[in-house]
Amino acid sequence: MATSTYNLIASQVVGSGGAASVTFSSIPGTYTDLKVVMSTRYSGASETNQLISINGSSSTFSMIQLYGGGTGVGSYTTPAQYAGNVGGTNYTANTFNNIEVYIPNYTSSNYKSYSVDAVTETNASAVSMGLAAGLWSTTSAITSLSFAPSSGSYVQYSTFYLYGIRNS
């Protein structure tokens, strides 16, 4: 049997107490790319930004975002650590955001570029789609990833899955 090249490295499901942030640490350096798949909701009211930190760092990030909210589109460069939109109590009950972050060549000595795809459909007016190009201008290999809403905390049943993808 061939060895799988698309593997679940770790997963986290937020419990009843909520979580201010979620971190994947000690990420093995044995894959080519990383992919994080998230289903999130937070404790605040209005939609907010989800932020990414890499190796504990919140600096040297830059980002370009393409955003649609159902009535118009826009493009933005802040916040630099943008990694998707997270809905709160203004969202329809039981709806969670779908967010995917893809990081190619995460162990290389190049700057780390990544893509973010974030969507929410609520069957109501509070909806969003955010596509982003992210850049962490640091040459270190990525060994940990953290995600947090810009305020408040993730609510119960938010899920985070980290996959490793090998090219051979």
Next chain:
Amino acid sequence: MASAPTYTPIATQTLGSATATITFSSIPQTYTDLIVVASVQSGGASQMNLTFNGDTGNNYSKTALYGNGSSALSLRGTNNPAITVAFTDSSPNYSPSIIQIMNYANTTTYKSVLIRTSYSGEVDAAVGLWRGNTGSAAQAITSITLANGSNYSSSSTFTLYGIASA
């Protein structure tokens, strides 16, 4: 018993020197979908163009969304000689692209492509279509070419994955 892998690397290329064109050829017809993951750099912002089976006829179309940090727009092109994937980045940055090609092996449907890409000046999402090398004949995809208007820089990477539905 472990199930067979359904996300399989078919081929990968890491450039050792500046190269204008890369091709994945002799693609096996045993998967359902294909995914190309590219992380590329060039000497300056230049377009990366996607073609299939060596066809450079005016048989491609594309609709795209762009954002540059201050404005967003949508563009469309028809009867083009390639699908423009994106601009490539220049040193020290590498621009990531993910290209998904659905049902690439059949000979009954035109080939749809989903593209997510970006570089330091832009974020892009697009859908493309190839109508075969006559513009009206569905064909299986056996090779994929990504040509750069300039050269891809050394260390640019390209990996072709096959996705099996069963």
